[in-house]
Amino acid sequence: MHSYRFDSPSLDGLRLHDEPMPVPQRGELLLRVHAVSLNYRDLALINGRILKPAMANGIPVSDASAEVVEVGEDVDDFRPGDRVVSLFHPRWFGGRKVAERAIGSYGYNRDGWLTAFKVVSREAVVRLPDGLSHEQGATLPCAAVTAWNSVNGQLPVGPGQTVLTLGTGGVSVFALQYAKAMGARVIATTSCADKAQRLRALGADEVINYRDTPDWGLMVRELTGGQGVDRVVEVGGPATLKQSLRAVAFHGEVVLVGFLGETGAPLDYFDLMGAGASLRSTNVGDRSLLEACVQATAQGQIAPVIDQVFGFAEARAAFEHLRSGTHFGKVVIRVAG
Incomplete structure (x- = not known):
C-alpha cells in the first residue's frame, strides 16, 4: 500500500512510500x-514554530473518512x-479534558491518515451517516467538531444572540452554518469581496472587511448597538484577540480555537479584565461530541463547504x-474511490 511521510520537516519532504499492509488485532479495524481533510495544524506541525514538530518521518493528517x-x-x-x-483525539472518549487525552495525537506522535489503509481501535472512529459523502465526512473530525463545540459547548447559542466568526477557514465556515441553524445572528469578517458574498450566501447577517476596517472590533460594537457579540469564535490568535475582546459583550465568551497569526497588537491584563468576558479553549472535542456533531450535520442537512478536492x-x-x-472552507484529498 502507499503512504505519505514527511522525510524532512518541509513540504518538499513529503514523499510517497510503499509499505506493508497493516493487520487488525483484537478490538481493531482495518x-x-x-x-482526508487538511487543517492549519498540519502545516504548523511541519516547522514546529508554534506546535512541537511532528515525529520524524511520520504520516501526517488527523482527519479522515474511511470504509471498514x-x-x-x-x-x-x-x-x-x-x-x-476518525476521532481527532483517539483516546479521549468523554469526560473532562486532561493532558493525557492528547497522547497518540495523529500527525504528532502517532502516524496520521494520509495513507491508503490504516488500523485503529474500534473506539477511535464513529459511523458516517448515509447522507454525507466520504469527502464531506473527512471535513468533520477537527473543524466541524471545533465549531460545534464553540457554538454548542458549555452554553449553546440561540435565537436573539449574536456570534462573530473570523475569516473563511473550515472552523469559521462551520461555525457560521451551525450558529445560523441554531437561530443566532452571525457577523463574519473577511478581506475579500468575493468571499464576503459567499459568507452572505451561507447566511451571514453582516460581513466586515477587516483590511478596510482595521478596528473591526469597534465596528462589531456598532452593529450590535454598543452591546457586543455573545460569542466570538477566535481562530486568529495573537493577531486578532485584541479586536475580539473589543467585539465581545460583557459576560460574553471568546472561544480560543486557533493561531493563524503569530503576532499582533500587545495585549495586557487590563484588556482581559476590561472585556468582562470569559475565555474558553476548545481542544476540538471528545468522541461523544464528534457523534453529536456528525448527527447534527446530517440531520440538519448542513452541507460541509469544500473549497477543493485534490487527488492522492x-x-x-x-x-x-x-x-x-x-x-x-475545507481542503480535501481523495485517497480512494
Missing part, C-alpha cells in the same frame, strides 16, 4: 481510507463495508493550497 475492510477479534459493533470518520497524487499541492490562505 480501514480503507477514502478521503476487516475487523479484528471480538469486534461486534462494526462490519466490513461500514463507513466511518496531488497531496503536496493540497498542502500548498492550504498554505496560500485563498481557500474558502
